[in-house]
Each structure stands twice: as C-alpha cells, then as structure tokens.
Amino acid sequence: MWWFRWHARRFFRSVMNPMDPAVALKWTARLRVLYIFIAFNAVIVSYKYYTKTTDHLKEKGLFVEDKTPSHARARLMQLQDIHIIRTGVGRPTEEYTINVEEYRKDFERQQEEKRQQYLVQKKAMSEKSEELKD
Known part of the structure; x- marks a missing residue:
C-alpha cells in the first residue's frame, strides 16, 4: 500500500500546482459531502444485491x-x-x-x-x- 501511496503522491505533485491551505480546506469540506454520498449509495447497492435473491422469489x-x-x-x-x-x-x-x-x-x-x-x-x-x- 505504501508503494501505491508514494507513486500517487508523486504523480499528483507533478501534475498539480501548490494550493493555498484555506482553499484546500474548502475543497476538503466539499469533497467530504461527495464521499458520504458515494458511500451511502454503495451501501444501498450492496443491500439490494444481498436481498435480490429473496425479492425476486417473493415477486414471482x-x-x-x-x-x-x-x-x-x-x-x-x-x-x-x-x-x-x-x-x-x-x-x-x-x-x-x-x-x-x-x-x-x-x-x-x-x-x-x-x-x-x-x-x-x-x-x-x-x-x-x-x-x-x-
């Protein structure tokens, strides 16, 4: 895992310009909501996948x-x-x-x-x- 983190960090540092800490905090706050939304949807999709085996039997x-x-x-x-x-x-x-x-x-x-x-x-x-x- 450290290998991936090191290469990912190196890649992003080479592509992006340095950012002001205040702007970074603002983007962190914005992305937090996006991450929560994605995680919630992943839980819902997993639950539907888990329950589909009995749901289609009940429907039929x-x-x-x-x-x-x-x-x-x-x-x-x-x-x-x-x-x-x-x-x-x-x-x-x-x-x-x-x-x-x-x-x-x-x-x-x-x-x-x-x-x-x-x-x-x-x-x-x-x-x-x-x-x-x-």
Whole structure:
C-alpha cells in the first residue's frame, strides 16, 4: 500500500500546482459531502444485491415463509419433535409441540404448489404474448 501511496503522491505533485491551505480546506469540506454520498449509495447497492435473491422469489410468488423463526430453525437443523414456548410483551404465552417431519412435508408441499402456480402463470403469459405477436 505504501508503494501505491508514494507513486500517487508523486504523480499528483507533478501534475498539480501548490494550493493555498484555506482553499484546500474548502475543497476538503466539499469533497467530504461527495464521499458520504458515494458511500451511502454503495451501501444501498450492496443491500439490494444481498436481498435480490429473496425479492425476486417473493415477486414471482415462489417464496414460502415459515410460520415462526423456531419452525425455520427446526426445519433447517432437521430436529425431531420440539417443544416451543413463545413469550412476548402484550400477548399471552404460547406453548406447543411441533412434529418437524410433518411440518417439513407441509412446507415442501406448499413450495411445490407455489412452483406449479408460477409455471401455470408463466405458460399463460407466454401464450398471451404469442397471441399478440400473431
């Protein structure tokens, strides 16, 4: 990194004329706003890139959400029967046991139904576009 800084400094000193310190401070203040703007946009673009994998599934109707985070963990960790106790402010305590195997089968069935609905919609849209072309 020091090599790059040294060469960059040498290049800019050879190209530019010396600047008054007051002018340099003014340009530093102006560029600070530009840097903040660029950094904010970079964060937004990164976030959109990160979330696009689930967003396009939600738009197409293929994304099936779990009932609760506990259900998702149980399904992903392939646990057996689990006992869940949910507490919260302003709501009664819920206590129940879920059979993870049945829940997983139900979840996969819902995913398959969504996939079939999407394929039917896609086929109907392609047929409409072919009719419009003719």
